[in-house]
Amino acid sequence: MTTAEEYYRYYTRHGLPGWFSRLGGLRQAIIRCDGPEVLEILRTRCTLDPKDPHGCWVWTGAKRSGYGFIGRGPTNRLAHRVAWDFTEELGTLSVHHTCGTRLCINPQHLAAVTHLENVAEMLGRRSYLRRIHELEEALRQFDPNHPLLTRRPKPLPPEEN
Ligand SMILES: [Zn+2]
Numbered sequence: 419m420t421t422a423e424e425y426y427r428y429y430t431r432h433g434l435p436g437w438f439s440r441l442g443g444l445r446q447a448i449i450r451c452d453g454p455e456v457l458e459i460l461r462t463r464c465t466l467d468p469k470d471p472h473g474c475w476v477w478t479g480a481k482r483s484g485y486g487f488i489g490r491g492p493t494n495r496l497a498h499r500v501a502w503d504f505t506e507e508l509g510t511l512s513v514h515h516t517c518g519t520r521l522c523i524n525p526q527h528l529a530a531v532t533h534l535e536n537v538a539e540m541l542g543r544r545s546y547l548r549r550i551h552e553l554e555e556a557l558r559q560f561d562p563n564h565p566l567l568t569r570r571p572k573p574l575p576p577e578e579n
Pocket residue numbers: 473474475517518519522523524527
């Protein structure tokens with residue numbers, strides 16, 4: 419079921435005459451399925467980096483578990499999920515942050531993955547970080563001034579797709 423349908427059902431069930439005009443602009447745009455308008459309103463609720471047009475849209479609204487949230491009650495949604503829903507068809511897939519910033523809702527930083535891929539990637543990243551930490555501790559015991567312990571890692575070259 420799409421977000422818009424759920425919003426529509428919720429408000430027609432609970433609303434009195436004139437319910438639509440009393441909704442905020444964001445909910446109206448969602449029910450109208452007006453993707454560009456939804457994204458424009460979402461962007462106004464984010465901190466943007468003026469120097470980087472392709473940077474993160476960091477959500478400044480409600481948060482839960484480190485993620486942005488929209489709305490209260492039965493129609494609340496993950497903000498990045500709404501951003502994605504109005505950019506691409508998602509179905510039952512999960513949305514993954516390619517930038518690693520949970521509060522980011524920039525659709526260009528989101529990718530659809532199966533839930534399994536998402537969990538596998540997260541666990542993989544965590545187990546690698548733990549492994550790196552253990553190796554650093556072992557190296558520190560062996561040579562506390564080893565340059566690898568102070569040098570910052572170089573960014574990886576871009577992946578080829
Ligand atoms: Zn981002």
